[in-house]
Amino acid sequence: MITFKRLIIVIFLLAVQTGVCFAQSGYGITTNPPIELILPVSCRLEENCWLVNYPDIDLTEGLKDYSNGIFTYNGNLGTEIAIQSLPQMQKGIPVVAAQDGTVVFTTNNVEDNLPLAQGINVNELPFCGNSVVLEHGMGWQTVYCHLKKGSVSVKKGDFVRKGNKIAEVGASGRAVFPHLYFTVLGDGVSFDPFTGRQLSVNEGAEGKTEMKRYKPFWSPAVKDILPYREVAVVNVGVATEDPTLDSVKEGEYQDVEIQTDANSIVLWIYGFHFQKGDFIKAVLQNPAGTKVSYEMKTINTDEREKVVFFRVLKPNDGWKAGKYKGSFEVMRPGSKLVYEYSTSFEIEESPAPVDEEALRRKEQIYKTRVRKRRSVQVLKKLYEQERLPAQFKDREELIKRLKGPAQ
Structure with a gap:
């Protein structure tokens, strides 16, 4: 049993030790x-x-x-x-x-x-x-x-x-x-x-x-609003190319459009104070909630500021139009979760393929009609001025058109 005298001695020793700690640290009383x-x-x-x-x-x-x-x-x-x-x-x-x-x-x-x-x-x-x-x-x-x-x-x-x-x-x-x-x-x-x-x-x-x-x-x-974080994830997103640190900070992927004909999609995460040995997990889910991709990367060096990205190839059955969800987890060795973040984005249906040959023929037909219309307009003007060349005067159908209203 601790006597009152011994208790006083213990308190004194603790006070002395505390004073020594403050003296060693150089800081005065708070x-x-x-x-x-x-x-x-x-x-x-x-x-x-x-x-x-x-x-x-x-x-x-x-x-x-x-x-x-x-x-x-x-x-x-x-x-x-x-x-x-x-x-x-x-x-x-x-x-x-x-x-x-x-x-x-x-x-x-x-x-x-x-x-x-x-x-x-x-x-x-x-x-x-x-x-x-x-x-x-x-x-x-x-x-x-x-x-x-x-x-x-x-x-x-x-x-x-x-x-x-x-x-x-x-x-x-x-x-x-x-x-x-x-x-x-x-x-x-x-x-x-x-x-x-x-x-x-x-x-x-x-x-x-x-x-x-x-x-x-x-x-x-x-x-009350200053939670301590071991990692700061400032932004996450999606792109159709491998992002750089500068392109992310400059906001190049804020309104990126992705269509179902994309060969791949790139998920990226931008943050501060990733440490050597950290694991970053990225999961992509399709509109039905099914996992399309699950990938993990290891940080090899301490990074004060870094972009980490994950390229996801088009599935065998293609991309389905709709809303997708990308989720990220940052973990320290020992499976300690230090940050999680998610983003959602739309993949839109690609427009129907264009028939280039049909477009070319349509354009040629249009140009031919325009040339004919212009020729008739010129001949009509000559007809009204009684200057129509002789080779056109015997063409009855043409004369009827020239006598009619302007084309």
Whole structure:
């Protein structure tokens, strides 16, 4: 039986160990965040926008997101929210103020990378491209990067309310896909809004390392819609050719038409943070619900951004016209399902084959009739002018036609 004295000793030792852990990590005691943030994009998460990169909270050469996963890249200080494609960007996805604030900086004239980063060394471009910086008081700022050219609707000195539109999602600066790069700064130092952790080291008085930590910055309403994902599947679709990463991001397969005479159909899935060893399963079902194809591929290397596709050959009995369903599952080794997604599309009946010879004969007949009609019109005019050549004057049928109404 544990005595009261022993219990006090145990609690003391736990407190000391906890203090040691905080000292080793460099973070102070967690406190409430000085600002509370809403989602900085006016969109529906996992419907028309996706979290594709979290801040890297590992201050060493390694990488780690707030959930101890690797849904980030080394040294990343921001949260990246992506949209599906350039057509969606061109329609306009609003970027909004994450909290009340005053505009202290804007850029609005940097070209978007269209087509996306083709022939462009993005590392030579200014990182943010078009951007807005909001000041929230007490040294806190939020930064909004990669905005669409010409979309910034605020200017320096403006006061904006939380949720007000300030720009639109774009692909300017060092962006190879349309997205918002969102950063939280406290006295010029980046913080992770998911954990409240400071993301770089400050040298305090007498050379002591100072690291601040707060509770998460997101408002309760936002926390409820921020499910952690190990993979982000941004889009799936169908094509009649092998898709490329650029063609998918540029929206080339949004309205693809497929007919029953197609030799094959290509199912594709576009996402972020596929890992080596992942399995991606694709299933195609016909209008009757019968499986036409079942295929699985293995990811051979870690891929931050990737398109995976599956070519399905025409069945022996051909494609049936109607609605088809393509389903995808992403699984980690050990059969752990980390994402599933589906899409549906129509296969239309191919038009009846054209009889080229019949069309050619019909065209010849039409041209012959047109030539005859024009000849009669010329002869009629000559007849009326009494200039009809002698070889036509003895042709009674022709004379009757020439005396009649115009053809």
